[in-house]
Amino acid sequence: MKHFEANFDGLVGPTHNYAGLSFGNVASQSNAALTSNPKDAAKQGLKKAKALADMGMVQGMLAPQERPDLHTLRRIGFGGTDAEVLQKAAQQAPALLQACCSASSMWTANAATVSPSADTRDGKLHFTPANLVDKLHRSIEPSTTGNILKAIFADSRHFHHHEHLPEHPSFGDEGAANHTRLCSDYGRAGVEVFVYGRAVTRPDMPAPKKYPARQTLEASQAVARLHQLEDDNTVFMQQNPDVIDQGVFHNDVIAVGNQNVLFYHQQAFLHTQEKLAEIQRKMDTDMHFIEVPTAKVGVQDAVKSYLFNTQIITLPNGEMAIIAPTDCEENAAVHAYLTELVTFNTPIKKVHYFDVKQSMQNGGGPACLRLRVAMNEAELAAVNPNVMMNDALFNRLNQWVDKHYRDRLTIADLADPQLLVESRTALDELTQIMKLGSAYRFQR
Numbered sequence: 001m002k003h004f005e006a007n008f009d010g011l012v013g014p015t016h017n018y019a020g021l022s023f024g025n026v027a028s029q030s031n032a033a034l035t036s037n038p039k040d041a042a043k044q045g046l047k048k049a050k051a052l053a054d055m056g057m058v059q060g061m062l063a064p065q066e067r068p069d070l071h072t073l074r075r076i077g078f079g080g081t082d083a084e085v086l087q088k089a090a091q092q093a094p095a096l097l098q099a100c101c102s103a104s105s106m107w108t109a110n111a112a113t114v115s116p117s118a119d120t121r122d123g124k125l126h127f128t129p130a131n132l133v134d135k136l137h138r139s140i141e142p143s144t145t146g147n148i149l150k151a152i153f154a155d156s157r158h159f160h161h162h163e164h165l166p167e168h169p170s171f172g173d174e175g176a177a178n179h180t181r182l183c184s185d186y187g188r189a190g191v192e193v194f195v196y197g198r199a200v201t202r203p204d205m206p207a208p209k210k211y212p213a214r215q216t217l218e219a220s221q222a223v224a225r226l227h228q229l230e231d232d233n234t235v236f237m238q239q240n241p242d243v244i245d246q247g248v249f250h251n252d253v254i255a256v257g258n259q260n261v262l263f264y265h266q267q268a269f270l271h272t273q274e275k276l277a278e279i280q281r282k283m284d285t286d287m288h289f290i291e292v293p294t295a296k297v298g299v300q301d302a303v304k305s306y307l308f309n310t311q312i313i314t315l316p317n318g319e320m321a322i323i324a325p326t327d328c329e330e331n332a333a334v335h336a337y338l339t340e341l342v343t344f345n346t347p348i349k350k351v352h353y354f355d356v357k358q359s360m361q362n363g364g365g366p367a368c369l370r371l372r373v374a375m376n377e378a379e380l381a382a383v384n385p386n387v388m389m390n391d392a393l394f395n396r397l398n399q400w401v402d403k404h405y406r407d408r409l410t411i412a413d414l415a416d417p418q419l420l421v422e423s424r425t426a427l428d429e430l431t432q433i434m435k436l437g438s439a440y441r442f443q444r
């Protein structure tokens with residue numbers, strides 16, 4: 001049976017905006033209050049996803065969440081009609097309204113952690129939605145994320161869905177952005193690398209001083225237990241606190257892996273050599289450890305260009321390609337490195353650049369926008385086919401975006417009751433396009 005790694009990209013929602021909500025994410029903070037273009041954001045994402053489908057990759061889309069999130073606003077005490085709730089929140093607590101309006105669910109690398117069936121004791125594909133407790137605007141995502149994942153991966157013979165971890169900082173979990181599954185072949189048991197920023201129960205261990213460590217060791221260990229992984233196919237690595245303090249708020253800003261390739265910055269981890277040796281020991285094939293030296297690309301350039309928030313994909317012909325943001329092309333040191341990289345003796349032979357600037361301006365690159373799901377044909381056959389990218393869905397979703405999305409949005413617009421109506425109308429139609437049923441609270 002064939003095995004492959006599918007990508008499920010987050011469809012950018014109609015309220016995509018720059019609110020400076022993510023302390024520690026330098027792009028989010030420096031672009032706060034920019035005027036956004038939700039229509040461009042959604043179309044940039046669709047274009048990238050379609051391009052990978054056209055390269056022969058298995059590609060799906062995950063629906064956005066209902067924003068503004070009226071349920072949360074009511075839960076924190078704003079009452080009256082929908083318009084009154086929005087108006088009161090805008091007047092009395094604008095920061096909380098903004099946190100309830102973010103389209104941050106587009107970054108599906110934070111939707112969940114996924115363990116392929118080749119790795120798990122029950123032979124099922126496991127999902128644990130990330131609780132994203134470190135940031136208010138993200139912490140309201142997991143229950144809806146779980147509903148959407150269950151609507152897409154509905155067959156319990158193949159898929160095992162877990163509840164997100166307890167909503168407490170001790171279990172800070174940011175999902176697949178801090179998880180890399182290495183393997184010799186997608187269908188064979190691999191090694192799942194969990195990267196964390198701090199160990200809550202080990203205050204003696206190093207931790208970042210300036211910015212938060214959004215993933216804890218305790219969370220990563222809990223997910224590994226839930227996913228029925230063995231010790232000999234898991235590795236836990238600590239992110240170097242110094243790079244977290246320079247804006248590396250997820251591991252996928254400083255490292256990315258695919259099959260037997262790990263592409264990472266020299267300063268990415270603590271105890272690097274010891275940990276790479278553990279990975280090699282647990283792998284059933286030779287690894288390509290591609291370390292990018294600071295001398296070639298500094299941490300600041302890596303954080304600005306998102307060199308490591310690239311996707312490394314294995315094309316049908318077996319070659320690997322890097323999917324990079326155009327920001328990598330525009331950065332001289334990074335572009336020079338990537339041009340050199342494809343001449344090295346590694347499986348990576350091509351680089352493709354995509355404009356995802358609307359997402360990049362909020363600290364999300366190509367890899368943030370996708371959730372990887374390694375599957376076999378039987379599992380794929382059980383997936384809701386209406387979310388799988390093809391010419392028809394691409395055209396239908398572009399028409400849908402053209403019909404419902406604004407091409408500019410300011411922070412002040414978030415309180416506009418008309419925006420809520422537009423968003424709900426769009427999402428209601430989307431659930432029909434994707435056959436998701438009544439996935440949203442406002443539909444029940």
Ligand SMILES: NCCC[C@H](NC(=O)CCC(=O)O)C(=O)O
Nearest residue numbers: 018019020021022025028107368
């Ligand atoms: N994987 C990339 C996630 C980027 C995301 N940015 C944000 O939420 C910025 C939202 C804003 O500031 O409007 C985050 O930091 O979790």
